Amino acid sequence: AVDHLPQRVFSADTRTDVLPVALHGQLSGSQVGTAQFVGKSGQRISIDLMARRLGSTLRPVLHLLGPDRRRLKLGMPRLDLSGDSRITLTLPRDGRYTIQCHDLQYAVGNPGNFRLSIGSFDVADLAYPAAVTRGQVREVLLLGTGDRETAVRVKVPRMAHGLTPIEWGAKVMPLGLRPRVEVSRWPEVVEPASPGKTDVSGELPSIPSAANGRLVDLGEVDSWKVPVKQGEKLRFEVFADRLGTPLDSMLELKKPDGGVLSANDDAVRADSRLDFTVPAKLSHVFASISDRHGRGGRRFLYRLVVTRTTDPTPSDFDLLVENNSFNVLPDGRHVFRVDVVRRGYDGEIRLEVLGAPSHFKLLTPSIPAGAPGALVTVVNTATNAGNALDGFSLVGASTVEGTSIRRPVRVVTHPLAGSQPWLRDDLAIGRVVVKSPAVAIGVQPVPSLALWQGQEVVLPVRLTRDPEAVGPVRLSLVTSQKIPLVKGKPNGAAAIRGTAATVDIPVPAAVTAARIAVNKSRAALAALEKKAVAAGDSLKDQLTKARSVRDATVKTLHDAVAAWSRDATYRVTVPPGLPLSGYDLSVVAELRSTDNKTALTRSFSPVLRLAAKRSLEIAPRSESVVRATRTPKVDVTVRLRGEVVRHGGFGGDITVSVAGVPKGLPVPKVVIKSGQKRFDLPLKIPAKFTATRFANLLLVVSGPPNPKTPKVLVTARQEFSLELEANGEGSPPPPPGVRTIGR
Secondary structure (H helix, E strand, O other): OOOOOOEEEOOOOEEEOOOOEEEEEEOOEOOOEEEEEEEOOOOEEEEEEEOHHHOOOOOEEEEEEOOOOOEEEEEOOOHHHOOOEEEEEEOOOOEEEEEEEEEOOOOEOOOOEEEEEEEOOEOOOEEEOOEEEOOOEEEEEEEOOOOOEEEEEEEOOOOOOOEEEOOOOOOOOEOOOOOEEEEEOOOEEEOOOOOOOOOOOEEOOOOOEEEEEEOOOOOOEEEEEEEOOOOOEEEEEEEOHHHOOOOOEEEEEEOOOOOEEEEEOOOEOOEOEEEEEOOOOOOEEEEEEEEOOOOOOOOOEEEEEEEEOOOOOOOEEEEEEOOOEEEEOOOOEEEEEEEEEEEEOOOOEEEEEEOOOOOEEEEOOOEOOOOOEEEEEEEEOOOOOOOEEEEEEEEEEEEEOOEEEEEEEEEOOOOOOOOOHHHHHOEEEEEOOOOOOOEEEEEOOOOOOOEEOOOEEEEEEEEEEOOOOOOOEEEEEEEOOOOOEEOOEEOHHHOOEEOOOOEEEOOOHHHHHHHHHHHHHHHHHHHHHHHHHHHHHHHHHHHHHHHHHHHHHHHHHHHHHHHOOOEEEEEEEOOOOOOOOEEEEEEEEEEEOOOOOOEEEEEEOOOEEEEEEOOEEEOOOOOOEEEEEEOOOOOEEEEEEEEEEEOOOOOOOEEEEEEOOOOOOOOOEEEEOOOOOEEEEEEEEOOOOOOOEEEEEEEEEEEOOOOOOOOOOEEEEEEEEEEEEEOOOOOOOOOOOOOOOOO
């Protein structure tokens, strides 16, 4: 922790004579931790144990024993502390007090870490109101121990969302997690501190909006006036238990004359929720909130949110990374993926760096429209060769439905994600100096390179080795596409991937022989130098010769490494159903130990952005309606003629068929061999089918791009309608002219 308290390690028999203090420890299984402190009569003391709030599995129970070893107070897990415990009391006498802590069921899992704070300090477990409208400034009360309340002003940025932190008051000695409020996108009305003689706590200006209040007195009932319209489908939802308050809400909807329209006790945990359709002849209703058990107090706060269930959810997105720290070699680069979770928004997202690192440069491309993410490159820019560390943040910016929004790039998992989500924004880069040699990698440019659906893409790579990078090199691939899930499980067949998971580049025999010779010459020289320490100048000539042999073998090794082929290929398999968008690829070169058991260093190629494109298309027609004539009570055959367009290295046969035909109508099929492009598909309409129009038909072509993998199929479709005129003989439509399909 970083705060004003002295930090100490919690041991088996911790004793402290000076307060305040923070003790850090760990429990496992059924262990009971014990600590002692010296207190004085009349001293106000708080004992706060943080475990659940820190991501620990410990469900803490606190016991405070007096100088006579009798228990003065018991602290059980509390909802408003996320399952942690706290004891606050005035000490009855001078003496040494004992604190005992253990798990609720004497079964601590892993991790079992905790922080035990003892002393007089300020905490802020709740904020009232619990939400503030974005772009507004509002006074918020921080509720801590006892009846203590601290007023602070909160300014919520216009582009904020989720939970946002609150600054501590100027004259407080804070402890624990930082207070926070929810960022709201609609009006937030707060119950007046002194509502006067009226029975109404307040009135909501419109829907959607929210009401914030407190049930201070025993048996208190708050009533809010809500404007409504006939036929509206509304949701009234109370947030209290989910905010960490002790309120067990009871929600009632009433007519202006007091008649009850609907009521709910528990819907989500102990919180109430009602879905309500407004009947006729009502311009407003009253929403009444009370505690199920008639309790009250300054911490019995709530937030009532009223929305329309028919309103569309605003389009938005989130940006995620798997890790929040990255290492870069002194002369290298590191590549990591930023994933997009899209919620109704498929547009482009610009990535920006906040807190620009001083030792590194970040290459932050935009995320293409519809793409699942992008690869960000970290490049070392410092001239010195020592270790370095920088912190930074990434933000994605875009315009959604006419509104500019900015969303931080956040790490997927964080122990404080639920209570302090802004900590997920903190990212770090470190430069690590390693003694082992390195291998750099680049991808050679290839004209018109694309990710053709269902095909294999060959990436020519070039390696640059340090003179003594003598181990095998393993190639792998990172992309901006997160592996898609099918029924909750990763489906590798639907992802861009290496045709082989890894590709090992073996060591030539000449390099191996030269390496062995260098090792022998260095070992012989080292042994001789050790003897020379005692022998003096008598071994001078032998040392000179040994150094000469060593230098010669090293030169031979370096020459062998230099002659080692720098070029290799890496094959990438493109899934047949890959969505059409832009994707980033980077080939990873991993230098292995000579026995190929250990990875020594990793390097990344510059990021290559490729567009996913269709491998197979049907040449477009001048119109989508096929017309023919028929003689009543006679079968008619309509010939569907056209041509297919193959892209990339498509080499398989193509099957042409029709989908969407009425039941009972024969489904035609024809095969186009490799090298052919025109087709003539006979669609027979039996006489019993008297309809003159067949709509929503699909011309379907499919086939394997690679004949050696016949089960990997790509498909193209073209919608058309068929119109039949009575009498006369039908004439087939002319084949389409050759067109260049714009890409």
